[in-house]
Amino acid sequence: MKERIREILEEALPLVDLDSDFLFKELDSLGVATILLKLSEEYSIKLDAKDATPKNLKSLDSLEAMVKSKLEK
Amino acid sequence: MRLVDYLHRNAELYPEKAAAICGGEKITWRELSEKVLERSASFRKGQVVPFRSSQSIDFLVTYFAIHQAGAVAAPLEKDIPENRFQEISGILTSSIVPEGTADILYTTGTTGKSKGVMISHRTIIADAENLIEGQGFSHDLLFIISGPLNHIGSLSKIFPVTMQGATLYILEGMKDLEKFFEALDYPAKKVATFFVPATTRMLLMFSGERLPKYTEKIDFIESGAAPLAHSDMLRLCEVLPKTRLYNTYASTETGIISTYNFNDGECIPGCLGRPMSHSRIIITEEGKISCQGDTLMSGYVNDPDLTATILKDNTIYTSDIGELDQYGRLHLKGRESDVINVGGFKVSPAEVEDAAMAFPGVKDCICIGTPHPITGTALKLLVMMEAGATLDKQALAKFLKGKLEIFKVPLQYKQEEEIKRTYNGKLDRKYYNSQKI
Numbered sequence: 001m002k003e004r005i006r007e008i009l010e011e012a013l014p015l016v017d018l019d020s021d022f023l024f025k026e027l028d029s030l031g032v033a034t035i036l037l038k039l040s041e042e043y044s045i046k047l048d049a050k051d052a053t054p055k056n057l058k059s060l061d062s063l064e065a066m067v068k069s070k071l072e073k
Numbered sequence: 074m075r076l077v078d079y080l081h082r083n084a085e086l087y088p089e090k091a092a093a094i095c096g097g098e099k100i101t102w103r104e105l106s107e108k109v110l111e112r113s114a115s116f117r118k119g120q121v122v123p124f125r126s127s128q129s130i131d132f133l134v135t136y137f138a139i140h141q142a143g144a145v146a147a148p149l150e151k152d153i154p155e156n157r158f159q160e161i162s163g164i165l166t167s168s169i170v171p172e173g174t175a176d177i178l179y180t181t182g183t184t185g186k187s188k189g190v191m192i193s194h195r196t197i198i199a200d201a202e203n204l205i206e207g208q209g210f211s212h213d214l215l216f217i218i219s220g221p222l223n224h225i226g227s228l229s230k231i232f233p234v235t236m237q238g239a240t241l242y243i244l245e246g247m248k249d250l251e252k253f254f255e256a257l258d259y260p261a262k263k264v265a266t267f268f269v270p271a272t273t274r275m276l277l278m279f280s281g282e283r284l285p286k287y288t289e290k291i292d293f294i295e296s297g298a299a300p301l302a303h304s305d306m307l308r309l310c311e312v313l314p315k316t317r318l319y320n321t322y323a324s325t326e327t328g329i330i331s332t333y334n335f336n337d338g339e340c341i342p343g344c345l346g347r348p349m350s351h352s353r354i355i356i357t358e359e360g361k362i363s364c365q366g367d368t369l370m371s372g373y374v375n376d377p378d379l380t381a382t383i384l385k386d387n388t389i390y391t392s393d394i395g396e397l398d399q400y401g402r403l404h405l406k407g408r409e410s411d412v413i414n415v416g417g418f419k420v421s422p423a424e425v426e427d428a429a430m431a432f433p434g435v436k437d438c439i440c441i442g443t444p445h446p447i448t449g450t451a452l453k454l455l456v457m458m459e460a461g462a463t464l465d466k467q468a469l470a471k472f473l474k475g476k477l478e479i480f481k482v483p484l485q486y487k488q489e490e491e492i493k494r495t496y497n498g499k500l501d502r503k504y505y506n507s508q509k510i
Contacts, residue, residue, distance in 0.1 A: 014470035015482060028479070029247040030416070033275045033447050049250035049280040 002064045008038050009060075024057040032057065039063065045070040075175070075194045076201070076235055077140040081106050083238040094259065095130050095243040102238065105133065112138035121170060121177065123147040123162040126223035128245040133231070136222075140194070145170055147177040147189065148223035150478045157478075165189065168375050177374050178225055180325040180419065187424070189374035190325045199367035200329045201232035203349035207332045208265075208293055208319055212237050215261035219244040219253065220269060225325045226298050226417065230267055247272050250280055263292040269417030270301045271448040277308050278447075284312040293317035295332070298417025299449060300405065303342040310336045320345055322354075322403055327389050328368025330354065331403050345395075345403040354395075354403055355388070362395040362403065363388050411502060413440070416448035418480040425483065426500070428476045429454060432469050434462040437492040441505045443485060452483035455505070457492045464488040 006018055012034050013027075020026045027035070035057065036047045045067065056066045083092065084106035092102040100108075112134050116122055122139050126132060126148040139146040147165050149158060165177065168189075176192040204210055210233035218241060220227035234241050242256045242264075253276070257264055264287075268276070273296060276284070291313060301320060309318055318336040322345035323329040331354065333346030348354045352366040365388050372380035383390050392410040395403055412419045422440035429438045437457040445451035456464050466486040473482045493501040 010467070012484070014467050014484065014486065015474055015479075027248060029275065030271065030447060032248050033271075033279065036279055037446055047279070049254075049276075049283075052250065052279070054249075 024054040093241040109137040113141035116142035116144040118143035120144040199351040201236045204233040207349040214239040217266040271416035288315040295319040297321040299414045413442040453485040454483040
């Protein structure tokens with residue numbers, strides 16, 4: 001799943017270094033919104049502003065964990 | 074009176090009232106006035122002062138201190154690449170500007186490249202009065218600014234807030250929507266804000282269900298810089314039934330011209346309301362919008378020829394196509410220009426193409442607008458490479474980031490076999506615009 005997330009985000013956000021130690025810091029508001037939108041489309045999950053925390057958007061691993069926890073609900 | 078004089082008046086009338094709140098920091102009108110007087114010693118009369126903008130109280134201190142000293146403020150993009158900052162600074166510091174100039178604001182002019190728009194102190198006061206009268210900025214208002222303060226959309230809100238002795242709440246963008254809700258929860262009688270269409274879309278998409286409880290508190294929201302999708306207008310009316318929702322016609326060159334509260338039961342798309350008290354709108358024979366009044370720019374800095382192409386006889390001739398209805402309301406019908414509006418930021422495709430042509434292996438390219446779910450329109454670069462070369466999208470994006478302001482860097486890239494040009498060698502923009510790529 002992590003590689004699929006990387007693929008989607010590389011396409012949508014070509015300027016963002018997805019391997020950054022702290023991904024959230026790399027993003028602007030459009031970047032955050034794009035991640036929420038792309039992941040909710042790809043995995044048919046509902047994501048809202050409350051999910052866009054620095055903790056959830058820290059790295060590809062934390063994004064994967066967020067998607068998995070949503071899918072379990 | 075200049076805007077900075079109102080600031081000192083506020084310090085006398087409401088010394089302990091908050092002038093601005095930002096990142097947990099608060100400054101009163103008295104403290105702001107003192108800091109401005111102190112900082113103003115760093116500038117001299119007539120000097121043009123380029124500086125990087127920031128979402129901070131310090132921006133306000135610098136901006137007003139420059140005016141206090143009789144100097145000219147030239148706030149530039151926060152992330153502007155250093156070489157561009159130096160280039161613009163070099164030009165500006167040797168420029169001679171007309172008496173009464175307050176600001177030089179950089180924008181992508183109707184003709185393409187970035188241009189310094191000169192705004193006078195009188196223009197600032199006229200914009201402030203237009204907004205106070207047209208939208209009801211009041212003394213007890215908390216105005217939330219989330220957009221960049223070097224952009225007229227956000228900067229212009231400092232004008233009526235200062236004139237009314239109200240309070241600004243400055244946010245560092247809308248990356249963390251929770252911070253926006255914290256601002257809404259700040260103890261204030263009324264709040265108001267300004268959004269570009271992308272912000273409205275984001276808020277509706279990810280937090281729409283939280284907005285209705287604020288409809289009593291949110292006095293008004295202004296939308297500007299690019300047309301808001303009608304579906305988003307309707308949705309906003311639904312979630313904020315008691316809030317005034319404005320679509321405004323404004324630009325750096327024309328100033329704040331007209332506004333329309335679309336939460337009026339009709340919610341007319343494209344309607345931008347009647348001209349405000351300092352403004353007049355005339356539709357030319359070709360159907361284009363032209364504007365008159367005290368809110369107009371004084372011209373482009375160092376470029377009288379370019380100024381003369383749009384500013385004649387105290388009238389600005391835009392490339393926007395519009396109509397006035399029987400009630401005198403302006404309706405926007407389109408734009409006759411190559412400029413692409415990305416979430417409220419104007420981008421000249423030629424500037425992006427010029428930068429991309431310098432990337433190794435690029436033989437030809439064209440920058441076009443493509444639909445985007447959040448910003449409405451995003452930039453896409455179609456690239457033709459030298460024989461045998463393959464486009465490295467990320468490397469090109471990073472290369473462009475080093476040369477251009479961030480909003481001018483395309484989000485999408487595609488390698489093409491060839492780029493179509495017209496018979497006289499110009500890029501065939503019409504062809505690509507009609508392709509809906």
